[in-house]
Amino acid sequence: MWSDLESVGRVSSGGYRRFAWTAEDHTLREWFAGECARRGLDVTEDRVGNQWGWWWDGPGTVDEAVATGRKAVVTGSHLDSVPDGGAFDGPLGVVCALTAVDQLRAAGITPQVPVAVTNFVDEEGARFGIACAGSRVLTGQLDPATALALTDADGTSYADALRSAGRGPETFGPDPEMLRRVGAFVELHVEQGRALVDLDAPVAVASDIWPHGRWRFDFPGEANHAGTTRLEDRRDAMLGYADLVLGARQVATQRGCVATVGKVRVTPGGVNAIPSHVTGWLDARGADEEQVVAMVDELTAGARETGAAVTRESWTPTTRFDQRLSDRLRRVLDRDAEVSAPVLGTGAGHDAGILATAGIPSAMLFVRNPTGVSHSPAEHAEREDCLAGVAALTECLRDLTTG
Ligand code: HGY
Ligand code: MN
Ligand code: MN
Numbered sequence: 001m002w003s004d005l006e007s008v009g010r011v012s013s014g015g016y017r018r019f020a021w022t023a024e025d026h027t028l029r030e031w032f033a034g035e036c037a038r039r040g041l042d043v044t045e046d047r048v049g050n051q052w053g054w055w056w057d058g059p060g061t062v063d064e065a066v067a068t069g070r071k072a073v074v075t076g077s078h079l080d081s082v083p084d085g086g087a088f089d090g091p092l093g094v095v096c097a098l099t100a101v102d103q104l105r106a107a108g109i110t111p112q113v114p115v116a117v118t119n120f121v122d123e124e125g126a127r128f129g130i131a132c133a134g135s136r137v138l139t140g141q142l143d144p145a146t147a148l149a150l151t152d153a154d155g156t157s158y159a160d161a162l163r164s165a166g167r168g169p170e171t172f173g174p175d176p177e178m179l180r181r182v183g184a185f186v187e188l189h190v191e192q193g194r195a196l197v198d199l200d201a202p203v204a205v206a207s208d209i210w211p212h213g214r215w216r217f218d219f220p221g222e223a224n225h226a227g228t229t230r231l232e233d234r235r236d237a238m239l240g241y242a243d244l245v246l247g248a249r250q251v252a253t254q255r256g257c258v259a260t261v262g263k264v265r266v267t268p269g270g271v272n273a274i275p276s277h278v279t280g281w282l283d284a285r286g287a288d289e290e291q292v293v294a295m296v297d298e299l300t301a302g303a304r305e306t307g308a309a310v311t312r313e314s315w316t317p318t319t320r321f322d323q324r325l326s327d328r329l330r331r332v333l334d335r336d337a338e339v340s341a342p343v344l345g346t347g348a349g350h351d352a353g354i355l356a357t358a359g360i361p362s363a364m365l366f367v368r369n370p371t372g373v374s375h376s377p378a379e380h381a382e383r384e385d386c387l388a389g390v391a392a393l394t395e396c397l398r399d400l401t402t403g
């Protein structure tokens with residue numbers, strides 16, 4: 001399975017460019033549907049375009065099982081990437097989920113509740129700017145009209161991207177019917193840090209996701225000639241953006257948060273023209289929600305003094321995973337282990353966090369990343385740790401579906 005994915009969306013750096021509703025995404029969705037079909041999983045799509053591969057040997061249909069109180073146990077992740085992203089962020093969770101189904105079947109396990117493997121679309125928000133867009137729209141945390149109006153760097157709207165992918169934006173929206181089926185969601189994910197390296201452990205259970213959000217800053221200016229315009233006559237939009245970049249690092253340091261200004265659009269964008277408009281995006285996060293909010297307020301106030309417009313594009317408060325479910329996963333992991341599985345918080349957002357916010361019992365497993373680096377071609381997970389992740393997920397699914 002893994003080798004099928006390696007070439008999809010690969011770029012010269014060795015990283016990946018797999019943006020939502022692009023040709024690469026289409027290839028990955030076809031791959032996912034094929035892997036599900038190979039396993040006899042019934043592949044459905046919800047009203048957003050998230051893919052679900054269902055395993056239920058009956059009696060009756062999945063919906064009939066759910067109606068009798070047997071809600072599904074769901075596992076999976078996403079297949080899209082950030083620009084120049086790593087190979088594991090997302091795909092590891094999907095491949096491990098499919099492999100866990102194989103392992104359960106090989107062990108002759110017949111789940112007493114339906115099981116599903118998911119591929120959530122547009123988790124990274126790399127093309128249209130809102131992370132976890134697929135799970136946010138699914139759960140009603142992102143208004144479909146807002147999503148459909150988003151545009152990518154080429155000015156293509158989300159709606160047009162859906163149309164190009166053969167989907168009607170008119171049916172795009174929350175899907176409570178699909179959500180009603182889900183009793184628990186477990187996402188396995190490569191760790192995006194080095195805690196497991198330092199703890200010398202292959203797998204951890206997640207405790208919470210830091211509060212995090214994205215803000216769009218639009219700095220005004222006046223286009224003019226780079227050579228003939230005196231400095232005192234310039235209105236250079238780039239100066240406000242520069243203040244944001246340096247201010248973000250300074251205020252984040254003061255407030256014990258993290259802030260990233262990693263994406264920019266410059267108009268007109270010529271080397272010899274003074275920028276008339278610069279759009280920059282701030283990604284703000286931190287363990288202490290009050291400090292994150294205060295940091296963004298401070299940066300926003302400063303930018304507005306330069307005449308900038310500031311728009312919040314997404315905000316996810318601190319997300320605590322379901323304690324009972326996480327404790328249960330930890331007991332399963334600890335059953336045959338000498339030392340207890342670590343419990344880790346994370347500064348990375350995940351679909352599991354969005355589902356948890358929607359009230360669906362959700363939990364996560366992290367697999368060791370020896371480089372500790374993510375959202376980069378340097379992201380890595382060793383084969384034996386991936387296998388440890390599969391074994392952990394398989395045991396958790398066995399416990400949750402037969403316990
Ligand atoms: O941005 C995030 O934290 C996630 O990887 N989408
Ligand atoms: Mn990511
Ligand atoms: Mn991810």
Ligand code: MN
Nearest residue numbers: 348349350351
């Ligand atoms: Mn993520």
